[in-house]
Amino acid sequence: MRSIALFTLPVLLTALAVPVLAQKDKILEIQRDLALLQNDVRSMKSAMDEKFAGLSVLVQQSLDTANKSTTSLAILDKSLGDKLREQQTSLNAPVAGVNAKVDQMTTELALVKESVSELSELIKKLQGQLVEMNNAVRIINTPPPTPSAPTASSSGPPPGISSETLYTNAVQAKNAGQLDFAIEQFQQYLKFFPDATYVPNAQLNLGDVLMTQGRFDEAVQYFDAILEQHPDFPKAPDAQLKKGKALLNAGRRTDAVNEFRNLIKKKENSEQAFLAKQELKALGMPYAAPAAPAPKKKR
Incomplete structure (x- = not known):
């Protein structure tokens, strides 16, 4: 019986040692995977740092460009304002001259209207005088009726009057x-x-x-x-x-x-x-x- 027990003990130890060794290999594999993952994370962090650094440079360049554009616009606005003021100053004198001419023409037109009104009144008076003269001439030129000449009836108009x-x-x-x-x-x-x-x-x-x-x-x-x-x-x-x-x-x-x-x-x-x-x-x-x-x- 003792010999059987001695024979069985090494077999049991061998059987127990196999799972332990397998577990150790698994742990080592996990450790290797963790090391690789850490390396990947460090690589990604380094790449991200480089990209952020490049992006910061681009942002700074954009800010510099915007500042330069703002300065240029301010200079351009000032230049345009100066030009407009110069043009306004140069146009004030001609516009004032035109306004004076318009006022003068308005006054002259009022005088012309007054003259036309007076002329119209004079024409009306002349027309009235002409009517009187026409009537007088018509009466003078109308021969007096003779007993033998035919005359208009008492209810009719005078001869030659329409x-x-x-x-x-x-x-x-x-x-x-x-x-x-x-x-x-x-x-x-x-x-x-x-x-x-x-x-x-x-x-x-x-x-x-x-x-x-x-x-x-x-x-x-x-x-x-x-x-x-x-x-x-x-x-x-x-x-x-x-x-x-x-x-x-x-x-x-x-x-x-x-x-x-x-x-x-x-x-x-x-x-x-x-x-x-x-x-x-x-x-x-x-x-x-x-x-x-x-x-x-x-x-």
């Missing part, structure tokens, strides 16, 4: 301020040519001239003639507005108010209706007539 001539003479006399002669010419036009084209115009002009002379009741008659005989005349609203003003100036306040109200009712959105409202407002009157009170019911 509707165009009468109307033109009347308008020119009105523009020249020859109001009495204008009234005479307009009245003859309406008498001898009641169906002519410019009858409503003549009535409107005649009413204007009469209002200028303060003959308001007579002016109302001609404005009425337009409204009654020519209701579609484009200037009929003007005639109605003028009629209201003539009535008001003649002291016929109630009639004037009614005329203004009728105009507003017929041409509510027209310029003449707006002016009629202004007249009523000045009189302190409403735009429309107040409604009549309802009749009381009998009990």
Whole structure:
């Protein structure tokens, strides 16, 4: 039995020694791997340090370039400012000269306008004198009628007088301020040519001239003639507005108010209706007539 035990002991020791040796080899292998890993880490750290150093150099170079650019921009801005100030200084004198020229031209233009206005007034006076001369010449050149010569009927115009001539003479006399002669010419036009084209115009002009002379009741008659005989005349609203003003100036306040109200009712959105409202407002009157009170019911 003892010999068997002695034989078994070395076998057991050998069996136990094999795992221990294998474990030691494993530890050595791990140590080698750790050493290699440490070497790799040191290599990476060294590479990173080199890259950071290069990046720092690039950043510093960029900062230097930016500082130089800022300095250059400041110098350029100062240079541009100086140039602009020089140009402004050099332009101030010519601009001041141009402004002076413009002021001078404005003054001269005002003088020219005044001269033109005076010339227009002179032309109007000359036109009036020319009308008078034409009428005088026409009367002189018209031969007196003889008993044997045919004459115009009592209801017809004088020989050689046309509707165009009468109307033109009347308008020119009105523009020249020859109001009495204008009234005479307009009245003859309406008498001898009641169906002519410019009858409503003549009535409107005649009413204007009469209002200028303060003959308001007579002016109302001609404005009425337009409204009654020519209701579609484009200037009929003007005639109605003028009629209201003539009535008001003649002291016929109630009639004037009614005329203004009728105009507003017929041409509510027209310029003449707006002016009629202004007249009523000045009189302190409403735009429309107040409604009549309802009749009381009998009990």
